[in-house]
Amino acid sequence: MSPAKRQSVWAIYAWCRRTDELVDGPASAITTPETLTLWEKQLESIFAGHPLDNYDVALVDTIQRFPLDIQPFRDMIAGQEMDLYRSRYETFEDLYLYCYRVAGTVGLMSTTIMGIDKSIYTAPWHRQQEPYLPTEEAIALGIANQLTNILRDVGEDARRGRIYIPLEDLAKFNYTEQDFFKGIVDDRWRSLMRFEIERARQFYAQADKGISYLAADARWPVWSASMLYEQILDVIERNDYDVFSQRAYVRQLQKLRTLPKAWMRSQVL
Secondary structure: OOHHHHHHHHHHHHHHHHHHHHHHOOOHHHOOHHHHHHHHHHHHHHHOOOOOOHHHHHHHHHHHHOOOOOHHHHHHHHHHHHHHHOOOOOOHHHHHHHHHHHHHHHHHHHHHHHOEOHHHHHOOOOOOOOOOOOHHHHHHHHHHHHHHHHHHOHHHHHHOOOOOOOHHHHHHOOOOHHHHHHOOOOHHHHHHHHHHHHHHHHHHHHHHHHHOOEOHHHHHHHHHHHHHHHHHHHHHHHOOOOOOOOOOOOOHHHHHHHHHHHHHHHOOO
């Protein structure tokens, strides 16, 4: 990507990271809803062009370069607030809202910066006349990534008393909260995990359909991120779905092998 795009993506990442650390960082124990209200007021100051620190300056510069909407940023703060008072999700519909707020929003923020490849609309085989901004696919990638995070971090979340897998899914496979906190890996758990992994992969598949619409210089990094993150699901499967006692991660060599494949996919419209 161009230097301007890279710097702007970094500015968004830094803001998202700081927002996440309010509820998951070292000082999260003292975070209250009022803390997040103040953080949202600081966000409004940023969008008004009044930064309070150097990180804010970077985001102000990004807003001046690209037509960012404040709403996804507000939605992310609302998602972090959910972690202050929720440790269970009854249905996938409930979880979807959380995933959209904490991760789907990142797709919306980033897509505006990455831009679209308008040249594809001049191709003789392309029937669509109006440029298409793949916002739904961007949200889908965020959802897929967050679902992957949830499955990868089951053990860590269990130790914190949290269950992000929908309770309706646990019930569907006759797997109880008590089983969850005991870290039982049996056929019920494996079936449940297969179900959750398949759902995540469906969101990756939806997201993949939108990457070709992105500007040429953005497609490789997005393909790389998507392919590498989806491979975490493969590792979970190879670990026999034991996410209680081991954390799934993609090894460095596998990452290096994936990058050329991602580049090749980025060249295909």
